[in-house]
Amino acid sequence: MLKFSNLTKTFGDKTVLDDVSFQITNPNNLHVLTGESGSGKTTLFNIVFGLDNTYQGTYELFGIDSKTYKKQDWDHLRTHKVKMVFQDFKLFDQLTVYENLYLSGDFEDEEIYSILESMDLLNLKNEYVKNISGGQKQRVAIGRAVLGSPEIILLDEPTGNLDGMTTEKIMNYITKLKNKGILFFIITHDNSILEYADVIFKLEKGKLYSTYSKNENDYSENIKESNQLEYVKKNKHTFKYTLLSMFRKKNRLFLLGVPIVIMLMLFILSFTAFQAASLDSFTSFFSGIDSKTIVFNTQSLTSEAEEELRDNNVLISNDGNRIAFSNEDITKVASIKNVDKVEAVVEGVQSHYDYEGNRFESRLDYEDIPTFLKKDLDQIRNGASITFPLMAQTVPSSVIRNYNSNNINIILGEFPNDNSQEILIPDLYAFKLINAENISKLINTKISLDVTSAENHSVIEKYKIVGIYDTGYKRNLSPSYPIYVGYAPQNNLQSKLNESSYQFHVQNYKINKATEKYTETITKDFEHFEQAMGTGFDQMIVVVDNEEFFNSVYNELKKMFPKYQFTSQYDLKNGDLSYIYRSLVRNLVIGSVIIAVIIGLTVIFLNKGYIYDRTKEFAVLFCQGFSKKDIATMISLENGVVFSIYFFIAYSLAALFDVIFLNHSKYGYLFSDLLTLKNVISLFSLVVIIVLFSIIWGIKGIRSDNLVKLLKD
Template structure:
């Protein structure tokens, strides 16, 4: 079974084992090794148990060179064939006596109870090991070793700590087991054990000598059947051990969890807020234009066209042909197939009056604020105010749903129609005139406003409330909010076709020779100026009949107006404005990754320390035949369970924080997506990545050599 030939072991210049020869051939014998402390007995056992391969000479275990065994072979051997009882027991302190035995291998309850009874431990089966005495721990360690009837058991001072049970009783039990085919090799200073020994060896000055022998039958290694290492792996209780480990260390895990939960809470809130702020930027950037609309202006050139003008020192924002779109331009567009609507407007015009020229402005002071709003508008108490002003829509009603240029979020009702006395009011104004939080009854009702007419007379006009829009005042209070009236033509061409307007353009483009030459088709004479002004409208809104036809219409429009910058969903992501889109995407990705990395590093370091503190525990598993893969499974499962609990607690705290005070603060809008499926999934995936990285980093230190070192210390 064990065959050592000319084996030498040194530590530096000190020779501990000097050219020793030792053969243990009888599977039913008790071998005893004596020697003074420090003589090398434990060193020899470490070699026999496969914990030390740094020696010279030969050590054959079951007829095979021990160095030829792979790590997985040793896992099998330590589980089934050769076991060792250490001086410090190598027990799981947080588990019960029964659990220590049960988790050491695939053993039935009857077998475990039989061993406990034989070791006088049955009454302690449910006692946690850390609460029992040293002698009782010694017996638990011996009981665990004899389970499964291995071929060899190595015992390092098995009776050194016995209490409440005599050495005779332990040795009688061992004698019974050896008669069943188990070979025992014992290190001891206890002379009473020598009476039970079949062969006694003494280690002295690095040499092993046999000092006594009795009842030793002739037994030759050649008489044994050749040993074949079984490839089947004994079942390991990975799941049960993980569950028990988490359950029994709940207090420690809870203490460790306090900083991690706080960190995860901050991670959840900061990530959610950053995502919301980034998405808000996306929303603002992409708002207004839908998937079927294309908007372009005579005053906005493509970046390529603008760069060409700049290189030629031309300081102009037009294409050299037109200031406004002509009727011919409109006809060309109308001839393009699959166009549903065309509207011409004046870009950038904001009129603070209705189609009749009436103006209205109302200042809301703190005294006039409904009681239920005063908490949200408390800053007005300090002398600030909110102003409501009549403001005309800059886009016709026919295309307002396609090109909602002001990004108006209607919460009830509809947009006002063109050239009408209909109005769309802000929610704050609705609260004020209804004096309650329920304003739905205002839709289609009429209201009288004291307005200033086009002739500057104070008159009363009646308007119909057709819609109410969301101001988001709880999150970002503005000093003024529009009361929208319907669109009307705010700039006719004849208003621009004056001699004064013509001379203004002439002087504007005389800034340098290059600009003057480039603009001659506009400023050559009044007739050229009139032709370039066209209809007087410089913005065209084109709506395609179907999204499937968008690309064809888009390409045809580019042929007609190649120098104009188009605004569409396509252009925002792929065209002239795509740099803004890509910048937003980059900021979102980089910001999210940065937050995850910062939080992740903190969590990883905390978890790394937790795993490192448990290496002694993993070493105990290792000496019982648990492979490195088994240990990694345990670490992964345990971290998965623990961090799932931490994450759920952190998310619950985040929800409570939002429910109690965040949603009522001015930053509340940043947490509206806290419980959305996308946000939960994103955060969960990031936490999984963080935990996975911490596990990978943590288990890098779980190496066989490190575990062996812990067992030898």
């Protein structure tokens, strides 16, 4: 079974084993190794058990050179064929006596109880190992080694902690087992063991001597001619051990969990807030236009058209034919199949009067603020105020739901109709009007406003409140919020179609020869100028009747107006404006990654420390035949369960903190998506990635040589 040929082992300049040659073949003999402390007995056992292969010479185990065994071969050998009882027992203190035996391999309860009874441990089966004496631990370690009837059992000072009566009992038990074919090889200083020995070796000054042999040579070993082990597949209690170990270490996991839960909670809140702030940029950028609408104007060209003009030294930004759209342009667009609505407007004109020319502005000073609002408007305490000026919508009511250029978020009612005395008021103005939080009753009521007429006279006009919009004052207070009136056309065509206006354009286009030539279609004469001015409306809003036909309408418009830059949901993500979209996405991704990395590294280091502290435990598993793969499975399972619990607790605390505090603060809007399924999944996915990195790093640090070193120390 064991054969050593010219075995030499050195530690630096010290030779521990010097050209040792011997063999052990008879499993019916009890073999004992004696020698002074430090003579190399434990070193020899480490070689036998496969913990040390840095030697010269040959060591054959079951007829095979041990250096040809792979790591998985040694895992199999330690599981089924070769067991070792260490001086310090290598038991799991957090487990009971029974669990230490049960979890060491795939054994039946009947066998376990039989060994416990033989070792006089049955009454201690449910006692935690940490609570029993050294002698009792010694017996548990021996009992664990005997389980499964391995072919070789190595015992390093097996009676060092036992009294005389127990030693006799254990040696009688070992004698019975060795008569069943288990080879026992014992290191001892206990002379009482020598009387049980069949073969006694002495290690002295690196040399091995046989001092006594009863019948070692009377046995002929039958070695199969094979250079491979016969594997017997048996299950290990990997999952049971992991779950049981977690339960027994719950106090330790709780202490570890406190900083991790705090970090995860901060991660959840910071990530949610950052996402909300970033998505707020997305919302303000994209929400003004829906997926069926295309907007373009005569003064905004595509990047390709702008580049071509620059290359030709043309210093204006139009197509050289139009200043504004003509009635013919509008009719052509309206005739495109699947176009639902077409509106032409003057782009960017924000008038501060209603359709009759009336102007109005209200003011809210700190002393006039309703009591329930004072805490939110505290910043205007020192002489500042909030104004509410009259302002007209920039697009007709027919398309304002499709192209809400001011990103107005209506919370009650509707937009005002065109050319009407209807108004859409901000929520703060509504609070001022009724000095109460319930503002819904203001919808469809009429109020009198002291306005300034077009002739600069102070008159009283009645306006109907048809809607109230959200100002978002809690998160960002502005000094001014418009009271919106309905759209009124602002083209002022007659003021544009006169000789002075024509001459202005002529002179403006004479900035250089290239520009003058490029615009000659417009400035050739007044008639051409009149055609170029068209309706005076330079922006067109086109709404498709069905999103399914958006692409076909879009392509038709591009054929008609190839040089114009279009604004649509498609263009925001794919066209000239896509760089803004990509920038927002990039910032969102980078910011999310930075937050995840900062929090993740902290969590990873905490978990790494916990895994590192468990290396001694893993070393014990290693000597029981558990492979690195088994240990990796245990770490992965435990981290998966533990971090799922940590994540649940952290999310619950974050939600509670939001309800108690954040939701009532001016930053509450940043956490409105905290409990949405999408946010939970995103955060959990990031935590899974963090845990995976932690597991990979932790497992990478568990090297076989480190585990062996712990076993040898």
